Amino acid sequence: MGLIYEIESLAELRAYLLSAEDSEALREELFDEFLKYADYKNVSDWNKAVRLCEALAIIGWGGHEPLEAVRGTYFNGNPETFFLNRYSETRFVDAIWSKRVSGYTMEAGHTNFFASSDDQLHRPTVLQSYPVTEYVMEGCLASQRNWIAKNPIRIIRGLDNCYPSSRPVIDSVENVLQKALDQHMRPELYGEEINRIVITCSYSFYDNAHCKTNYVIADESLRLRPKDFYPKLLTMYSSEEIEREGYYLRNRFSIGPFRRDTGNIYVTIVLEREFSMMDYQEQREMLATYFRTVLERIAARQKGKLAYDFALMMSDFNRLLDKWLE
Structure with a gap:
């Protein structure tokens, strides 16, 4: 699984994933890993979630709801990160980020959690009051470079x-x-x-x-x-x-x-x-x-x-x- 995070090129990632002997087992392994990082807490977690979404967009989400990891911009210019399904509905964590001297951290009071049928903990939607601990980390917030099939x-x-x-x-x-x-x-x-x-x-x-x-x-x-x-x-x-x-x-x-x-x-x-x-x-x-x-x-x-x-x-x-x- 570690190699997934090391491959930068989408073309190389595609070649690696499509060469798997058991694509169904790989898909489930990727999805289980995604569930760990869908509840991201810092820049590294989010970037891993993005890479997993890129991988699943290539190999397919199987029976799970396909999601796209988006890095957008909030109205005040701060970064916003979230997962969207094909109907532009939000799933899992939706966070606004604040810039600190040494990196980015998620904002308390501006982080939401949206329920998902794939959430094994069956958590309800929580708006704005989803618990966040300040965790400043260097690095850029990634955005998915390929995309799921959706109304264009x-x-x-x-x-x-x-x-x-x-x-x-x-x-x-x-x-x-x-x-x-x-x-x-x-x-x-x-x-x-x-x-x-x-x-x-x-x-x-x-x-x-x-x-x-x-x-x-x-x-x-x-x-x-x-x-x-x-x-x-x-x-x-x-x-x-x-x-x-x-x-x-x-x-x-x-x-x-x-x-x-x-x-x-x-x-x-x-x-x-x-x-x-x-x-x-x-x-x-x-x-x-x-x-x-x-x-x-x-x-x-x-x-x-x-x-x-x-x-x-x-x-x-x-x-x-x-x-x-x-």
Whole structure:
């Protein structure tokens, strides 16, 4: 088992694991080891849990729930570590870390434990008050470099702010469409290279005279860059109008590059005030059109570059999107 922690290359780790004579016995040995470190207490424990998740992603989790070990960033900039299943549900320990002079330690009062059907101790979920002892340790907090099969399309919003008339459709995207995608997409059939296509929807809003953002959508043929937005906006409105109305010029779609190290592609869709003036069904239909557009553009851009079945992924997505629109 010690060799698992010594092999740095994922390719070498894969070759080592797949050469095992008894893969089922190895899988159970890896899983038993994972259970020891799922209740991690320090940097070393977490990094071992990450390596075990990488190994299990290669050899398979068998009858156990597949989990992905994620090193993220909390809102205050501190590291956060947690395990997610394919539905983005948290399992086992979820910790916020504090930086000390000599390393990192888990924060008391900001560490949770989430119940798991694989937990042999059958512990319940404990929020924030999960016991933590300060254990400062040097080193970097790792994040899993391969990933479990899961719905590749994640639709989120930037800020919580929006016009009230868009709240129902936002709730429907988050609670109906996203849930359907998580439950019914078939990621095992598409390929392994794409991890997530994260689509962020940025909505216009007006909270009060001092807190407002009304997006103006740029002509796509102009191919404007961020530095061009304000000068172009000044050709459309006076500075007084821009200030009074909270205008910001943006491209409708921003599609980032494919990140091979994370398997992620980040997309932003910007919605103007006029979008929120539409009725509920019109907003849903417009969003559906935008979702299809960005995914079709990604598929066209990556065609021939990735071993990924975009056609099947799009077919599944369109089927679920059409059902959402009914």
